[in-house]
């Protein structure tokens with residue numbers, strides 16, 4: 001399909017056929033016998049490699065060639081023969097993109113003036129430079145012949161997360177865009193938001209990432225939050241008003257496709273609408289499905305895994321429900337669709353609030369009231385189903401066993417971030433949450449708050465720490481506004497900046513995830529190696545350098561590194577010498 005250009009003024013032109021949208025290249029990259037044959041041959045160390053390769057002929061022609069190939073091999077080709085078929089019919093991965101240096105990049109964004117420590121200031125400059133490494137632009141051929149690629153065409157260049165993630169990711173973009181705004185790159189930020197809007201216009205929702213094989217699932221819906229960030233920075237109310245119909249459409253999509261009833265309330269769960277294993281991790285999913293014995297049970301398992309990927313926390317014991325109703329287990333216990341997640345519902349509440357706020361800007365009083373009412377209903381449901389008086393915090397809810405899941409997950413604190421609670425309860429909630437933090441000993445980890453307290457080897461479990469959830473927790477504690485919560489927020493914010501700096505000083509890299517147990521240590525586990533780059537990590541640090549840079553000093557913290565310690569030592573020695581010299585005169 002040809003890509004319609006996104007125009008802000010015509011943002012209300014949502015394609016009415018969006019629900020039936022199908023990418024032509026899906027027959028190669030999303031499902032079907034070719035995908036199955038190639039991915040089960042495990043030709044590449046990372047399964048994502050194959051689905052990112054370009055087609056040499058049209059999808060239809062490639063399928064014809066594949067059928068002929070299979071027939072010629074009696075439907076049982078060897079791995080070498082499959083490799084030859086791939087080499088003959090596919091080009092290298094990532095060739096559809098070129099590195100793009102953002103045209104609005106500035107050398108010394110003003111946030112750097114807010115950073116006192118010279119090493120941190122230099123780091124801020126380095127991070128600002130990294131945007132140039134993470135910028136990507138699609139080649140013209142993608143727009144002319146989209147069916148030859150798995151990439152979803154978008155009109156504007158993007159900043160990608162980095163490493164194996166060479167396309168946009170939905171929720172990553174929230175923290176990337178905020179980082180860009182702090183770096184004064186408003187056009188790049190706006191272009192990325194307009195890309196996502198153009199996708200809602202064409203497809204009806206925003207997929208997990210910018211590839212057709214992510215078509216059946218989304219990610220935590222933060223487009224409204226991105227538009228709000230842009231509008232808060234630029235004061236461009238017209239942009240907010242023009243975005244309204246798209247934001248409403250995306251919000252309704254989530255509600256319509258993710259709704260469940262719990263204790264008589266409407267809430268949302270993460271859910272996927274496609275069939276089969278994840279194309280980008282195909283053989284991995286087929287292998288974990290081996291413990292299931294019917295096609296239906298396997299299909300259900302794939303769906304649980306893809307729903308976990310929609311949550312952004314793929315994978316984690318957060319999604320396990322074993323036969324005893326606890327979180328002990330492995331991937332075959334994933335029951336994502338039966339767990340009502342705190343974060344998704346808090347974010348949907350925030351969406352409704354933002355849409356109401358934008359309608360107020362437009363003077364649409366009725367629409368504003370309609371979305372305020374929707375927000376209030378979600379807030380009531382969060383309070384009734386997810387707030388847990390005994391734990392003193394919000395907890396995910398298990399629909400199978402009809403009980404709260406009393407396990408620490410960083411996302412339990414998400415309502416603080418978006419204020420999805422009754423403001424009159426502020427003091428009580430603050431005290432409860434602080435004792436929940438104390439009870440779970442969350443302040444004892446040198447490298448940040450771990451995503452969960454359960455060590456499974458999955459990447460969203462202990463001891464891994466992720467920037468977006470550190471942000472949600474730390475900003476949440478700040479937002480609630482009590483002195484005790486703000487004190488803890490600041491101490492955790494400082495610690496995160498210093499720990500990320502220590503990792504950067506030692507490796508010259510920004511990581512996708514970190515290690516709660518080790519100050520300055522990076523994370524690991526899961527189905528791929530730790531990635532460097534890294535979009536959301538950089539975005540969070542840039543924002544917090546702007547926020548805390550005037551009050552953080554690296555001296556005496558162990559975060560300054562050998563050079564700074566040497567400089568400090570020189571400084572102390574110099575002061576001592578000056579003192580001794582001065583003393584001779586005084587005495």
Ligand SMILES: OC[C@H]1O[C@H](O[C@H]2O[C@H](CO)[C@@H](O)[C@H](O)[C@H]2O)[C@H](O)[C@@H](O)[C@@H]1O
Nearest residue numbers: 161165169172208278280309312313314
């Ligand atoms: O290929 C495995 C999975 O990779 C992605 O997930 C991880 O990286 C994303 C990009 O930074 C991030 O948004 C997500 O939270 C991470 O878990 C992808 O999003 C998954 O769908 C995919 O299966």
